[in-house]
Amino acid sequence: MNRGVSVAARPVTVTVDGQAVEVPEGSTVREACAKAGVEIPTLCFLENLTPVNVCRVCVVELEGSRALVPSCSRKVEGGMVIHTDTPRVRTSRKMVLELLASSVDLSAAGPEVAEWLAAYGAEPERYGRRAPARTARPDLGEAATVAQPPKVDNALYVRDYSRCILCYKCVEACGEDAQFTFAIAVAGRGFDAHISTEFDVPLPDSACVYCGNCVGVCPTGALMFKSEFDLRQAGAWDPARQTVTPTICPYCGVGCTLELHVQDNRIVKVTSPLDHTVSHGHLCVKGRFGFEFVQDRDPGG
Amino acid sequence: MTEHEPNRVPEATPREMAAVDAVVGPELNGAAPAAAARRMRVQLQRPYRRDLLLPALLALQQAEGWISPGGLAYLAQRLALPLAEAYGVASFYGLLALEPEPPTVLHVCDDVACQTAGAMELCQTLERVLGPAGSAPESSEVGWHRSPCLGRCAEGPAVYVQRLGAAGGGARWDAAQTAEEWLQAVATGMAVTSAVPIRRRPGLPQPLTGRIGRIPPDSLDAYRRHGGYQALRRALALGREGVLREIAAARLVGRGGAGFPTAAKWEAVAKSPEPVRYLVVNADESEPGTFKDRALLEGDPFAIVEGATIAAWVIGAHRVYVFVRGEYPEARRSLEAAIAQARAHGYLGATIMDEPYPLEIEVRSGAGAYICGEETALFNAIEGKRGEPRNKPPFPTVHGLFGKPTVVNNVETIANVPVVLNLGAAAYRDLGSAGGSGTRLFCVSGQVMAPGLVEVPIGTPLKEVVAIAGGLRPGRELRAVLLGGAAGTFVGPEAWDMALDPEVVRARGATLGSGVVVVFDDTADLGAIVRRIARFFREESCGQCVPCRLGTVRQLELVERLEAGRPLGSLEQERALHRDLVQVMRDASICGLGQTAANAVASALALGLVGEGSRGQ
Numbered sequence: 043m044n045r046g047v048s049v050a051a052r053p054v055t056v057t058v059d060g061q062a063v064e065v066p067e068g069s070t071v072r073e074a075c076a077k078a079g080v081e082i083p084t085l086c087f088l089e090n091l092t093p094v095n096v097c098r099v100c101v102v103e104l105e106g107s108r109a110l111v112p113s114c115s116r117k118v119e120g121g122m123v124i125h126t127d128t129p130r131v132r133t134s135r136k137m138v139l140e141l142l143a144s145s146v147d148l149s150a151a152g153p154e155v156a157e158w159l160a161a162y163g164a165e166p167e168r169y170g171r172r173a174p175a176r177t178a179r180p181d182l183g184e185a186a187t188v189a190q191p192p193k194v195d196n197a198l199y200v201r202d203y204s205r206c207i208l209c210y211k212c213v214e215a216c217g218e219d220a221q222f223t224f225a226i227a228v229a230g231r232g233f234d235a236h237i238s239t240e241f242d243v244p245l246p247d248s249a250c251v252y253c254g255n256c257v258g259v260c261p262t263g264a265l266m267f268k269s270e271f272d273l274r275q276a277g278a279w280d281p282a283r284q285t286v287t288p289t290i291c292p293y294c295g296v297g298c299t300l301e302l303h304v305q306d307n308r309i310v311k312v313t314s315p316l317d318h319t320v321s322h323g324h325l326c327v328k329g330r331f332g333f334e335f336v337q338d339r340d341p342g343g
Numbered sequence: 344m345t346e347h348e349p350n351r352v353p354e355a356t357p358r359e360m361a362a363v364d365a366v367v368g369p370e371l372n373g374a375a376p377a378a379a380a381r382r383m384r385v386q387l388q389r390p391y392r393r394d395l396l397l398p399a400l401l402a403l404q405q406a407e408g409w410i411s412p413g414g415l416a417y418l419a420q421r422l423a424l425p426l427a428e429a430y431g432v433a434s435f436y437g438l439l440a441l442e443p444e445p446p447t448v449l450h451v452c453d454d455v456a457c458q459t460a461g462a463m464e465l466c467q468t469l470e471r472v473l474g475p476a477g478s479a480p481e482s483s484e485v486g487w488h489r490s491p492c493l494g495r496c497a498e499g500p501a502v503y504v505q506r507l508g509a510a511g512g513g514a515r516w517d518a519a520q521t522a523e524e525w526l527q528a529v530a531t532g533m534a535v536t537s538a539v540p541i542r543r544r545p546g547l548p549q550p551l552t553g554r555i556g557r558i559p560p561d562s563l564d565a566y567r568r569h570g571g572y573q574a575l576r577r578a579l580a581l582g583r584e585g586v587l588r589e590i591a592a593a594r595l596v597g598r599g600g601a602g603f604p605t606a607a608k609w610e611a612v613a614k615s616p617e618p619v620r621y622l623v624v625n626a627d628e629s630e631p632g633t634f635k636d637r638a639l640l641e642g643d644p645f646a647i648v649e650g651a652t653i654a655a656w657v658i659g660a661h662r663v664y665v666f667v668r669g670e671y672p673e674a675r676r677s678l679e680a681a682i683a684q685a686r687a688h689g690y691l692g693a694t695i696m697d698e699p700y701p702l703e704i705e706v707r708s709g710a711g712a713y714i715c716g717e718e719t720a721l722f723n724a725i726e727g728k729r730g731e732p733r734n735k736p737p738f739p740t741v742h743g744l745f746g747k748p749t750v751v752n753n754v755e756t757i758a759n760v761p762v763v764l765n766l767g768a769a770a771y772r773d774l775g776s777a778g779g780s781g782t783r784l785f786c787v788s789g790q791v792m793a794p795g796l797v798e799v800p801i802g803t804p805l806k807e808v809v810a811i812a813g814g815l816r817p818g819r820e821l822r823a824v825l826l827g828g829a830a831g832t833f834v835g836p837e838a839w840d841m842a843l844d845p846e847v848v849r850a851r852g853a854t855l856g857s858g859v860v861v862v863f864d865d866t867a868d869l870g871a872i873v874r875r876i877a878r879f880f881r882e883e884s885c886g887q888c889v890p891c892r893l894g895t896v897r898q899l900e901l902v903e904r905l906e907a908g909r910p911l912g913s914l915e916q917e918r919a920l921h922r923d924l925v926q927v928m929r930d931a932s933i934c935g936l937g938q939t940a941a942n943a944v945a946s947a948l949a950l951g952l953v954g955e956g957s958r959g960q
Contacts, residue, residue: 235886
């Protein structure tokens, strides 16, 4: 995140796929690639969060480096020679996508994920049939998955960790990158690592303030508005029928921009643009979830 | 913003509060109001010590036998830490239980070396007597878990015992006793391990192990009588630049596995513009089959104190952290006793010998996580965070412990520092061979007559190293050797004459790593050994990055399929799948664990050690 005032950063020249590009010192390799017109796939990266470089789908080849480097966080240095489309890069990206797709339900992720899976030739089915539930020891020939029932413990949002790729974004948004609430953290280790409240207590017993900023940054639908979840359960979720209306939050003087996603004349979820100068896409409980009064037209209540 | 009060505020027991207070300092509430306010101010001015989280968690574990919600809540409040974050840290470490456990808990090593020493039989016995691993109700007296390597490979099958209200310790299975008698002895602290056996060959120089077992490890006088602290005197006479030149001329390289030149690391920090620097001694020895650092810490702790003193002084660090793996309480006690004596005699504290130089050495314990041997994960563990490696760059010499320039050296590397200064660079180089200076410690275990620690000049052939450890059992033939541990490689009998010289070994696609030599003869069930290595990485991956978190899972599934003779598709398809796993883990993992987690399995597949024909006679 580069929010501070930069004092005339010196330009640095790097080579991306044979093309020399000049970017300010302190830029990331991903930004240099973007300047060269090369789009890099990312999963755990988001403009309004500190890069954690854990998904490794954004890796590129850097001459002189033994391993591939994560472009989302690696800072440019003058003279770097970067390759974004070598066999090593393609294999690593394919494998990262394949490993995720074989163990996580990506069906509610953004459409770009399916495109990358196809583009890199990922074959998630080659690990065997998917284990129907998360278990320490799947049967022989089965591929372990994180499949588990969704956690529905409050009226505002649902946590479906069978969709979780462990990108750390929700933890960052809950903590130091936005909300400073720290209701959730990564717990456990290895394949058993998961996002959790302390001792896995339900959200109402945790420190959660329901700002929904975790929902706002989740790339796979693991965190979802209850309204969206219920519509999906009923088979009625239909983005094609939705309109998005930008407006300003009515609650306080900060002036956060809201995007109201409306389906069948009801608000089904609220987002906020990442490039918003005030809130950088983050909201509070009122802006994120306080819209029921708009649609509560039933005089019987 | 609404303030949300958690509905349930679990209470800590008095025992838990006392345990936390003993680490963090007493709570300052409850005094007269004015005094309390004054004290409160004092308390608030004091920086919160998140770095005390892991020591306090270990104290809770020892006091109550588990990390209870009440105990954790109290600790989190005392350190001003979010409860969820404290939970995330507590749940990272294998020696911290998040559910109640019986008063005595055995961690039984079923890793590669102990498998050849009867670990499976011990596990079967325990299953019969105590029930399946991890199943004991809180009400029973003894519970047990399977454990990765405990660094007691020459004394296997090895057991690490956690006891309620007491320090933990190693234990050794005694086949002469009944299981019930032995469990009784373990529960009462009677069954203790021996020291690491040192295997020697007369005539070979043993600068690192020469004192072990020959002088009392707790006597500063004895250490001084046997050459101790002459190196520090020489270092002070040479000056910092002089020592750096000597270490560089000696071509000392790190013994932790990566083989980085020690002088280059030291120099980077010594020349840093940042005034606060740290030395971290990595004693989180967890590579399966490794027990050399434990031998040094238990048997010759003053050498580590002296080496660390020299290193800290050269790089300008006034505080040294020694991070000792949690399963090594004996090593920790031995080292702490040596530090206390050195301090009492002016070798630490305000001066080091005659030189006014404030220096403290602090010992920290791990809590059961292989990954914390990775230097940046180790920083996070000391800082009270989950032991997840950091992305590099920035490198530790620039941005290390607490964000300060830091030198991380392995215990064996530190032990070599006084040796270099005592012998002089030229003589030190002459100890080794073209491939490396000095001697190296090899941890020889598995199917040999006399497993133990072997110190030889670098470049000594594998078969000689194994011969010093008693050689193969009569009538048996060599099947394979695991070099470098789980992160290392299997080599076959054709490597018998290979010189254990880093260059020679690397040219053959293998590694010396941390000096592991696990020997398997023609009776070994190598398929089971390879499966254990695959399981090791699945369980020890920190889970941070996708290639390692999921790659280690898929690797274990693949090995299990091959072992069961039920490949998915053709064998060639399975091999291609593993090649892809090797590549993504090596190329795209954050740290060395992920980058090496497929090496041993890949070498085993190449040698035909998995699946049909892998079982010995």
